[in-house]
Amino acid sequence: MAFADQHGLESLSMRKLGQQLGVEAMSLYKHVKNKDDLLDGLIELALDEIEIPREDDGWKDGMRRRARSARAMFARHPWAVSLVESRGNPGPTAMVYYDSVIGCLRRGGFDIAGAAHAFAVLDAFVFGFAVQERNLPFDSSEQVAALGTEVLAQLPQDRFPYFTEMLKEHALAPGYSYAAEFDFGLELILDGLERLLPGSS
Protein backbone atom coordinates (compact mmCIF):
# COMPACT_ATOMS: atom_id res chain seq x y z
CA MET A 1 0.00 0.00 0.00
CA ALA A 2 2.80 2.39 0.86
CA PHE A 3 4.43 1.60 -2.44
CA ALA A 4 1.22 2.19 -4.38
CA ASP A 5 0.58 5.48 -2.59
CA GLN A 6 4.09 6.62 -3.27
CA HIS A 7 4.81 5.46 -6.80
CA GLY A 8 1.40 4.74 -8.25
CA LEU A 9 -0.15 1.47 -9.17
CA GLU A 10 1.22 1.34 -12.71
CA SER A 11 4.79 1.16 -11.49
CA LEU A 12 4.12 -1.48 -8.90
CA SER A 13 5.90 -4.53 -10.24
CA MET A 14 7.03 -7.52 -8.27
CA ARG A 15 10.64 -6.64 -8.91
CA LYS A 16 10.31 -3.03 -7.82
CA LEU A 17 8.27 -3.94 -4.79
CA GLY A 18 10.88 -6.49 -3.81
CA GLN A 19 13.59 -3.90 -4.30
CA GLN A 20 11.81 -1.48 -1.96
CA LEU A 21 11.61 -4.25 0.62
CA GLY A 22 15.25 -5.23 0.17
CA VAL A 23 14.31 -8.57 -1.28
CA GLU A 24 14.26 -10.36 -4.63
CA ALA A 25 11.05 -10.39 -6.62
CA MET A 26 10.46 -14.10 -6.34
CA SER A 27 10.69 -14.03 -2.56
CA LEU A 28 7.35 -12.25 -2.48
CA TYR A 29 5.71 -15.36 -3.84
CA LYS A 30 6.25 -17.04 -0.50
CA HIS A 31 3.73 -14.63 0.98
CA VAL A 32 1.41 -14.14 -1.95
CA LYS A 33 -0.03 -16.54 -4.48
CA ASN A 34 0.49 -14.27 -7.45
CA LYS A 35 0.21 -10.63 -8.32
CA ASP A 36 -3.56 -10.74 -8.53
CA ASP A 37 -3.59 -12.09 -5.02
CA LEU A 38 -1.49 -9.18 -3.90
CA LEU A 39 -3.82 -6.72 -5.63
CA ASP A 40 -6.83 -8.36 -4.01
CA GLY A 41 -5.14 -7.80 -0.68
CA LEU A 42 -4.62 -4.16 -1.59
CA ILE A 43 -8.33 -3.74 -2.35
CA GLU A 44 -9.18 -5.33 0.94
CA LEU A 45 -6.96 -2.85 2.75
CA ALA A 46 -8.50 0.06 0.87
CA LEU A 47 -12.12 -0.99 1.39
CA ASP A 48 -11.40 -1.44 5.05
CA GLU A 49 -10.78 2.30 5.27
CA ILE A 50 -14.36 3.05 4.25
CA GLU A 51 -16.48 3.82 7.27
CA ILE A 52 -19.59 1.72 7.40
CA PRO A 53 -22.82 3.05 8.89
CA ARG A 54 -23.05 2.93 12.66
CA GLU A 55 -25.80 1.03 14.37
CA ASP A 56 -27.29 4.22 15.73
CA ASP A 57 -27.09 6.15 12.48
CA GLY A 58 -30.30 6.96 10.72
CA TRP A 59 -30.24 5.75 7.14
CA LYS A 60 -29.46 9.20 5.80
CA ASP A 61 -26.58 9.82 8.16
CA GLY A 62 -25.32 6.32 7.58
CA MET A 63 -25.33 6.69 3.82
CA ARG A 64 -23.77 10.11 4.04
CA ARG A 65 -21.04 8.82 6.29
CA ARG A 66 -20.10 5.91 4.08
CA ALA A 67 -20.32 7.95 0.87
CA ARG A 68 -18.08 10.68 2.23
CA SER A 69 -15.57 8.30 3.68
CA ALA A 70 -15.47 6.30 0.47
CA ARG A 71 -14.72 9.44 -1.47
CA ALA A 72 -12.03 10.38 1.03
CA MET A 73 -10.47 6.94 0.74
CA PHE A 74 -10.36 7.17 -3.04
CA ALA A 75 -8.76 10.58 -2.75
CA ARG A 76 -6.13 9.21 -0.36
CA HIS A 77 -5.46 6.16 -2.52
CA PRO A 78 -6.07 7.03 -6.18
CA TRP A 79 -4.88 3.62 -7.25
CA ALA A 80 -7.87 2.09 -5.49
CA VAL A 81 -10.09 3.50 -8.21
CA SER A 82 -8.51 1.51 -11.00
CA LEU A 83 -8.22 -1.49 -8.76
CA VAL A 84 -11.86 -1.63 -7.78
CA GLU A 85 -12.77 -0.96 -11.38
CA SER A 86 -10.65 -3.71 -12.83
CA ARG A 87 -11.45 -6.63 -10.55
CA GLY A 88 -14.87 -7.71 -9.47
CA ASN A 89 -14.93 -10.52 -6.95
CA PRO A 90 -15.98 -9.13 -3.62
CA GLY A 91 -13.77 -10.20 -0.73
CA PRO A 92 -14.77 -10.52 2.91
CA THR A 93 -14.41 -6.79 3.60
CA ALA A 94 -16.70 -6.01 0.71
CA MET A 95 -19.28 -8.40 2.12
CA VAL A 96 -19.25 -6.68 5.49
CA TYR A 97 -19.63 -3.40 3.70
CA TYR A 98 -22.56 -4.58 1.58
CA ASP A 99 -24.36 -6.08 4.49
CA SER A 100 -24.01 -3.06 6.73
CA VAL A 101 -25.19 -0.69 4.01
CA ILE A 102 -28.24 -2.76 3.15
CA GLY A 103 -28.95 -3.23 6.84
CA CYS A 104 -28.81 0.48 7.51
CA LEU A 105 -31.28 1.14 4.71
CA ARG A 106 -33.66 -1.61 5.79
CA ARG A 107 -33.67 -0.38 9.38
CA GLY A 108 -34.35 3.09 8.02
CA GLY A 109 -37.61 1.91 6.51
CA PHE A 110 -36.74 0.88 2.98
CA ASP A 111 -38.22 -2.33 1.69
CA ILE A 112 -35.96 -4.77 -0.09
CA ALA A 113 -36.46 -3.35 -3.54
CA GLY A 114 -36.05 0.18 -2.22
CA ALA A 115 -32.82 -0.70 -0.49
CA ALA A 116 -31.51 -2.24 -3.69
CA HIS A 117 -32.41 0.90 -5.63
CA ALA A 118 -30.80 3.13 -3.06
CA PHE A 119 -27.66 1.06 -2.87
CA ALA A 120 -27.25 0.95 -6.63
CA VAL A 121 -27.72 4.64 -7.27
CA LEU A 122 -25.54 5.74 -4.36
CA ASP A 123 -22.76 3.34 -5.15
CA ALA A 124 -22.75 4.26 -8.82
CA PHE A 125 -22.58 7.94 -7.96
CA VAL A 126 -19.86 7.63 -5.36
CA PHE A 127 -17.66 5.49 -7.52
CA GLY A 128 -18.32 7.46 -10.68
CA PHE A 129 -17.42 10.63 -8.87
CA ALA A 130 -14.20 9.11 -7.61
CA VAL A 131 -13.26 8.27 -11.17
CA GLN A 132 -14.04 11.76 -12.42
CA GLU A 133 -12.08 13.33 -9.63
CA ARG A 134 -9.08 11.14 -10.18
CA ASN A 135 -9.10 11.87 -13.91
CA LEU A 136 -8.98 15.60 -13.41
CA PRO A 137 -5.65 16.68 -14.83
CA PHE A 138 -4.89 18.94 -11.89
CA ASP A 139 -4.59 18.71 -8.14
CA SER A 140 -4.66 22.22 -6.76
CA SER A 141 -6.65 25.28 -7.66
CA GLU A 142 -3.53 27.04 -8.91
CA GLN A 143 -3.06 24.22 -11.34
CA VAL A 144 -6.64 24.38 -12.50
CA ALA A 145 -6.23 28.09 -13.17
CA ALA A 146 -3.02 27.62 -15.11
CA LEU A 147 -4.33 24.72 -17.11
CA GLY A 148 -7.71 26.33 -17.69
CA THR A 149 -6.30 29.50 -19.17
CA GLU A 150 -3.99 27.44 -21.34
CA VAL A 151 -6.88 25.35 -22.64
CA LEU A 152 -8.87 28.49 -23.21
CA ALA A 153 -6.08 29.95 -25.30
CA GLN A 154 -5.88 26.92 -27.56
CA LEU A 155 -9.57 26.23 -27.81
CA PRO A 156 -11.61 27.22 -30.85
CA GLN A 157 -13.97 29.03 -28.54
CA ASP A 158 -16.69 29.65 -31.06
CA ARG A 159 -17.11 25.94 -31.63
CA PHE A 160 -17.68 25.20 -27.97
CA PRO A 161 -19.49 28.26 -26.66
CA TYR A 162 -21.14 26.60 -23.66
CA PHE A 163 -18.03 24.80 -22.56
CA THR A 164 -16.00 27.97 -22.90
CA GLU A 165 -18.53 29.91 -20.90
CA MET A 166 -18.52 27.39 -18.10
CA LEU A 167 -14.76 27.30 -17.98
CA LYS A 168 -14.46 31.07 -17.91
CA GLU A 169 -17.20 31.98 -15.53
CA HIS A 170 -17.40 28.96 -13.31
CA ALA A 171 -14.46 26.59 -13.17
CA LEU A 172 -11.90 29.37 -13.31
CA ALA A 173 -13.73 31.59 -10.85
CA PRO A 174 -11.90 32.05 -7.55
CA GLY A 175 -12.88 29.56 -4.91
CA TYR A 176 -14.22 26.97 -7.29
CA SER A 177 -13.62 23.42 -6.27
CA TYR A 178 -14.86 20.38 -8.09
CA ALA A 179 -15.04 18.57 -4.79
CA ALA A 180 -18.10 20.64 -3.84
CA GLU A 181 -20.02 18.90 -6.59
CA PHE A 182 -19.83 15.74 -4.56
CA ASP A 183 -21.91 16.99 -1.68
CA PHE A 184 -24.37 18.50 -4.06
CA GLY A 185 -24.95 15.25 -5.89
CA LEU A 186 -24.99 13.25 -2.70
CA GLU A 187 -27.66 15.40 -1.06
CA LEU A 188 -29.71 15.41 -4.25
CA ILE A 189 -29.75 11.64 -4.31
CA LEU A 190 -30.40 11.31 -0.58
CA ASP A 191 -33.34 13.70 -0.80
CA GLY A 192 -34.68 11.80 -3.77
CA LEU A 193 -34.46 8.55 -1.85
CA GLU A 194 -36.20 10.08 1.13
CA ARG A 195 -39.22 10.71 -1.03
CA LEU A 196 -39.51 6.98 -1.64
CA LEU A 197 -40.13 6.30 1.98
CA PRO A 198 -43.68 5.69 3.17
CA GLY A 199 -44.90 8.66 5.17
CA SER A 200 -43.22 11.28 3.03
CA SER A 201 -46.46 11.48 1.07
Next chain:
Amino acid sequence: MAFADQHGLESLSMRKLGQQLGVEAMSLYKHVKNKDDLLDGLIELALDEIEIPREDDGWKDGMRRRARSARAMFARHPWAVSLVESRGNPGPTAMVYYDSVIGCLRRGGFDIAGAAHAFAVLDAFVFGFAVQERNLPFDSSEQVAALGTEVLAQLPQDRFPYFTEMLKEHALAPGYSYAAEFDFGLELILDGLERLLPGSS
Protein backbone atom coordinates in the same frame (compact mmCIF):
# COMPACT_ATOMS: atom_id res chain seq x y z
CA MET B 1 -12.48 -1.84 -32.11
CA ALA B 2 -13.55 -5.16 -33.61
CA PHE B 3 -10.57 -6.80 -31.97
CA ALA B 4 -11.36 -5.26 -28.58
CA ASP B 5 -15.01 -6.28 -28.81
CA GLN B 6 -14.04 -9.80 -29.72
CA HIS B 7 -11.07 -10.58 -27.53
CA GLY B 8 -11.22 -7.97 -24.81
CA LEU B 9 -8.94 -5.07 -24.15
CA GLU B 10 -6.45 -6.96 -22.02
CA SER B 11 -5.45 -9.23 -24.88
CA LEU B 12 -5.08 -6.44 -27.38
CA SER B 13 -1.35 -6.34 -28.03
CA MET B 14 0.33 -4.84 -31.04
CA ARG B 15 1.48 -8.26 -32.17
CA LYS B 16 -1.91 -9.88 -31.89
CA LEU B 17 -3.63 -6.95 -33.54
CA GLY B 18 -1.13 -7.11 -36.38
CA GLN B 19 -1.72 -10.82 -36.68
CA GLN B 20 -5.45 -10.30 -37.02
CA LEU B 21 -4.78 -7.76 -39.75
CA GLY B 22 -2.32 -10.02 -41.53
CA VAL B 23 0.57 -7.71 -40.80
CA GLU B 24 3.60 -7.54 -38.53
CA ALA B 25 3.31 -5.70 -35.25
CA MET B 26 5.71 -2.93 -36.17
CA SER B 27 3.83 -2.07 -39.32
CA LEU B 28 1.06 -0.64 -37.19
CA TYR B 29 3.43 2.08 -36.08
CA LYS B 30 3.22 3.63 -39.52
CA HIS B 31 -0.39 4.48 -38.79
CA VAL B 32 -0.28 5.10 -35.08
CA LYS B 33 2.23 6.94 -32.95
CA ASN B 34 2.27 4.37 -30.19
CA LYS B 35 -0.15 2.17 -28.33
CA ASP B 36 -1.53 5.01 -26.27
CA ASP B 37 -2.32 6.80 -29.48
CA LEU B 38 -4.22 3.76 -30.67
CA LEU B 39 -6.15 3.58 -27.39
CA ASP B 40 -7.00 7.25 -27.62
CA GLY B 41 -8.43 6.55 -31.05
CA LEU B 42 -10.47 3.72 -29.58
CA ILE B 43 -11.94 6.04 -26.96
CA GLU B 44 -12.79 8.51 -29.64
CA LEU B 45 -14.66 5.84 -31.57
CA ALA B 46 -16.52 4.74 -28.48
CA LEU B 47 -17.53 8.22 -27.34
CA ASP B 48 -18.76 8.93 -30.82
CA GLU B 49 -21.41 6.26 -30.31
CA ILE B 50 -22.95 8.22 -27.45
CA GLU B 51 -25.97 10.14 -28.65
CA ILE B 52 -25.77 13.79 -27.74
CA PRO B 53 -28.91 15.80 -26.97
CA ARG B 54 -30.83 17.07 -29.97
CA GLU B 55 -31.41 20.74 -30.47
CA ASP B 56 -35.15 20.30 -29.97
CA ASP B 57 -34.85 18.10 -26.90
CA GLY B 58 -35.95 19.54 -23.62
CA TRP B 59 -33.19 19.27 -21.03
CA LYS B 60 -34.75 16.24 -19.42
CA ASP B 61 -35.20 14.33 -22.64
CA GLY B 62 -31.74 15.33 -23.76
CA MET B 63 -30.11 14.14 -20.58
CA ARG B 64 -32.11 10.94 -20.60
CA ARG B 65 -31.13 10.28 -24.18
CA ARG B 66 -27.44 10.73 -23.64
CA ALA B 67 -27.43 8.82 -20.36
CA ARG B 68 -29.23 5.86 -21.88
CA SER B 69 -27.10 5.79 -24.98
CA ALA B 70 -23.92 6.08 -22.92
CA ARG B 71 -24.99 3.09 -20.89
CA ALA B 72 -25.83 1.17 -24.04
CA MET B 73 -22.45 2.00 -25.52
CA PHE B 74 -20.64 0.79 -22.42
CA ALA B 75 -22.67 -2.40 -22.56
CA ARG B 76 -21.73 -2.92 -26.22
CA HIS B 77 -18.08 -2.15 -25.60
CA PRO B 78 -17.12 -3.20 -22.09
CA TRP B 79 -13.50 -2.31 -22.73
CA ALA B 80 -14.53 1.32 -23.07
CA VAL B 81 -15.13 1.42 -19.32
CA SER B 82 -11.54 0.68 -18.38
CA LEU B 83 -10.31 2.88 -21.17
CA VAL B 84 -12.25 5.97 -20.15
CA GLU B 85 -11.32 5.26 -16.59
CA SER B 86 -7.63 4.96 -17.19
CA ARG B 87 -6.91 7.90 -19.46
CA GLY B 88 -8.10 11.41 -18.89
CA ASN B 89 -7.31 13.84 -21.67
CA PRO B 90 -10.50 14.72 -23.49
CA GLY B 91 -10.24 14.47 -27.25
CA PRO B 92 -12.28 16.38 -29.82
CA THR B 93 -15.27 14.04 -29.56
CA ALA B 94 -15.36 14.51 -25.81
CA MET B 95 -15.37 18.26 -26.31
CA VAL B 96 -18.38 18.10 -28.62
CA TYR B 97 -20.07 15.92 -26.07
CA TYR B 98 -19.34 18.25 -23.17
CA ASP B 99 -20.47 21.30 -25.05
CA SER B 100 -23.73 19.81 -26.23
CA VAL B 101 -24.62 18.54 -22.78
CA ILE B 102 -23.91 21.83 -21.09
CA GLY B 103 -25.75 23.64 -23.87
CA CYS B 104 -28.82 21.48 -23.48
CA LEU B 105 -28.92 22.18 -19.77
CA ARG B 106 -28.42 25.91 -20.19
CA ARG B 107 -31.17 26.14 -22.77
CA GLY B 108 -33.36 24.20 -20.39
CA GLY B 109 -33.11 26.93 -17.81
CA PHE B 110 -30.15 25.97 -15.64
CA ASP B 111 -27.72 28.67 -14.69
CA ILE B 112 -24.03 27.97 -15.05
CA ALA B 113 -23.56 26.57 -11.58
CA GLY B 114 -26.71 24.48 -11.92
CA ALA B 115 -25.56 23.06 -15.22
CA ALA B 116 -22.22 22.16 -13.67
CA HIS B 117 -23.97 20.43 -10.79
CA ALA B 118 -26.26 18.55 -13.12
CA PHE B 119 -23.47 17.48 -15.41
CA ALA B 120 -21.31 16.26 -12.58
CA VAL B 121 -23.94 14.20 -10.84
CA LEU B 122 -25.33 12.67 -14.02
CA ASP B 123 -21.96 11.84 -15.43
CA ALA B 124 -20.78 10.29 -12.19
CA PHE B 125 -23.91 8.16 -11.98
CA VAL B 126 -23.83 7.00 -15.59
CA PHE B 127 -20.21 6.07 -15.51
CA GLY B 128 -20.35 4.53 -12.06
CA PHE B 129 -23.27 2.42 -13.14
CA ALA B 130 -21.40 1.27 -16.23
CA VAL B 131 -18.56 0.10 -14.01
CA GLN B 132 -20.88 -1.76 -11.66
CA GLU B 133 -22.65 -3.44 -14.51
CA ARG B 134 -19.44 -4.50 -16.15
CA ASN B 135 -18.11 -5.92 -12.92
CA LEU B 136 -21.11 -8.14 -12.38
CA PRO B 137 -19.78 -11.67 -12.63
CA PHE B 138 -22.67 -12.81 -14.83
CA ASP B 139 -24.27 -11.88 -18.10
CA SER B 140 -27.63 -13.58 -18.27
CA SER B 141 -30.31 -14.17 -15.68
CA GLU B 142 -29.70 -17.92 -15.77
CA GLN B 143 -26.13 -17.22 -14.80
CA VAL B 144 -27.18 -14.94 -11.97
CA ALA B 145 -29.45 -17.67 -10.64
CA ALA B 146 -26.75 -20.31 -10.82
CA LEU B 147 -24.11 -18.11 -9.28
CA GLY B 148 -26.47 -16.71 -6.68
CA THR B 149 -27.48 -20.07 -5.32
CA GLU B 150 -23.87 -21.16 -5.26
CA VAL B 151 -22.86 -18.08 -3.30
CA LEU B 152 -25.78 -18.64 -0.95
CA ALA B 153 -24.64 -22.16 -0.29
CA GLN B 154 -21.12 -21.11 0.65
CA LEU B 155 -22.03 -17.96 2.54
CA PRO B 156 -22.08 -17.86 6.33
CA GLN B 157 -25.62 -16.58 6.13
CA ASP B 158 -25.95 -15.58 9.74
CA ARG B 159 -23.05 -13.20 9.43
CA PHE B 160 -24.61 -11.32 6.52
CA PRO B 161 -28.34 -11.48 7.17
CA TYR B 162 -29.32 -8.44 5.12
CA PHE B 163 -27.21 -9.40 2.16
CA THR B 164 -28.56 -12.92 2.26
CA GLU B 165 -32.10 -11.65 2.42
CA MET B 166 -31.64 -9.39 -0.55
CA LEU B 167 -30.03 -12.10 -2.58
CA LYS B 168 -32.77 -14.61 -1.78
CA GLU B 169 -35.82 -12.46 -2.10
CA HIS B 170 -34.76 -9.89 -4.61
CA ALA B 171 -31.81 -10.62 -6.86
CA LEU B 172 -32.74 -14.26 -7.31
CA ALA B 173 -36.43 -13.55 -7.80
CA PRO B 174 -37.65 -14.34 -11.30
CA GLY B 175 -37.56 -11.39 -13.64
CA TYR B 176 -35.00 -9.45 -11.70
CA SER B 177 -32.57 -7.48 -13.78
CA TYR B 178 -29.89 -5.21 -12.47
CA ALA B 179 -30.30 -3.08 -15.58
CA ALA B 180 -33.62 -1.78 -14.25
CA GLU B 181 -31.73 -0.02 -11.49
CA PHE B 182 -30.31 2.29 -14.09
CA ASP B 183 -33.60 3.88 -15.06
CA PHE B 184 -34.57 4.14 -11.45
CA GLY B 185 -31.44 6.07 -10.53
CA LEU B 186 -31.58 8.17 -13.65
CA GLU B 187 -35.14 9.31 -13.06
CA LEU B 188 -34.40 9.97 -9.42
CA ILE B 189 -31.57 12.27 -10.36
CA LEU B 190 -33.48 13.95 -13.16
CA ASP B 191 -36.42 14.64 -10.85
CA GLY B 192 -34.04 16.01 -8.25
CA LEU B 193 -32.50 18.32 -10.80
CA GLU B 194 -35.90 19.50 -11.95
CA ARG B 195 -36.55 20.80 -8.49
CA LEU B 196 -33.57 23.09 -8.80
CA LEU B 197 -35.16 24.97 -11.63
CA PRO B 198 -36.80 28.31 -10.94
CA GLY B 199 -40.54 27.99 -11.12
CA SER B 200 -40.73 24.50 -9.65
CA SER B 201 -40.95 26.10 -6.19
Next chain:
DNA sequence: CTGGCAGGCTTACAGCGTAAGCTTGGCTTA
Protein backbone atom coordinates in the same frame (compact mmCIF):
# COMPACT_ATOMS: atom_id res chain seq x y z
C1' DC C 1 14.09 8.03 -65.81
C1' DT C 2 14.54 9.25 -61.08
C1' DG C 3 13.70 10.55 -56.50
C1' DG C 4 10.86 10.34 -52.64
C1' DC C 5 8.07 8.14 -49.69
C1' DA C 6 4.32 5.14 -47.86
C1' DG C 7 3.83 0.85 -46.07
C1' DG C 8 5.52 -2.95 -44.80
C1' DC C 9 9.46 -6.16 -42.56
C1' DT C 10 13.47 -7.62 -39.30
C1' DT C 11 16.11 -7.43 -35.41
C1' DA C 12 16.93 -6.23 -30.80
C1' DC C 13 16.25 -4.63 -26.02
C1' DA C 14 14.49 -3.89 -21.53
C1' DG C 15 10.87 -4.93 -18.52
C1' DC C 16 7.06 -7.84 -17.10
C1' DG C 17 4.79 -12.13 -14.29
C1' DT C 18 6.03 -16.40 -12.81
C1' DA C 19 7.32 -21.69 -13.06
C1' DA C 20 10.88 -24.66 -11.17
C1' DG C 21 14.22 -25.61 -8.28
C1' DC C 22 18.10 -24.55 -4.90
C1' DT C 23 20.15 -22.89 -0.25
C1' DT C 24 20.06 -21.71 4.38
C1' DG C 25 19.02 -21.23 9.05
C1' DG C 26 16.13 -21.95 12.91
C1' DC C 27 12.57 -24.72 15.40
C1' DT C 28 10.36 -29.10 16.72
C1' DT C 29 10.46 -33.36 18.28
C1' DA C 30 12.49 -38.11 19.38
Next chain:
DNA sequence: TAAGCCAAGCTTACGCTGTAAGCCTGCCAG
Protein backbone atom coordinates in the same frame (compact mmCIF):
# COMPACT_ATOMS: atom_id res chain seq x y z
C1' DT D 1 21.77 -33.99 21.27
C1' DA D 2 20.36 -35.41 16.61
C1' DA D 3 17.13 -35.54 12.78
C1' DG D 4 14.00 -33.63 10.06
C1' DC D 5 10.99 -30.10 8.45
C1' DC D 6 9.88 -25.94 6.64
C1' DA D 7 9.67 -20.90 6.09
C1' DA D 8 11.99 -17.49 3.63
C1' DG D 9 14.89 -16.20 0.74
C1' DC D 10 17.73 -16.69 -3.94
C1' DT D 11 18.77 -18.07 -9.07
C1' DT D 12 17.70 -19.13 -13.56
C1' DA D 13 14.84 -19.24 -17.43
C1' DC D 14 10.62 -18.66 -20.40
C1' DG D 15 7.34 -16.31 -23.04
C1' DC D 16 5.09 -12.20 -23.24
C1' DT D 17 4.95 -7.02 -23.72
C1' DG D 18 5.91 -2.07 -26.16
C1' DT D 19 8.88 -0.04 -29.20
C1' DA D 20 13.59 2.04 -31.08
C1' DA D 21 16.37 1.58 -35.25
C1' DG D 22 17.02 0.49 -39.57
C1' DC D 23 16.09 -2.03 -44.05
C1' DC D 24 13.37 -3.35 -48.37
C1' DT D 25 10.03 -2.74 -52.02
C1' DG D 26 6.91 -0.85 -55.16
C1' DC D 27 4.13 3.11 -56.57
C1' DC D 28 3.70 7.76 -58.18
C1' DA D 29 5.12 12.68 -59.35
C1' DG D 30 8.36 15.51 -61.69
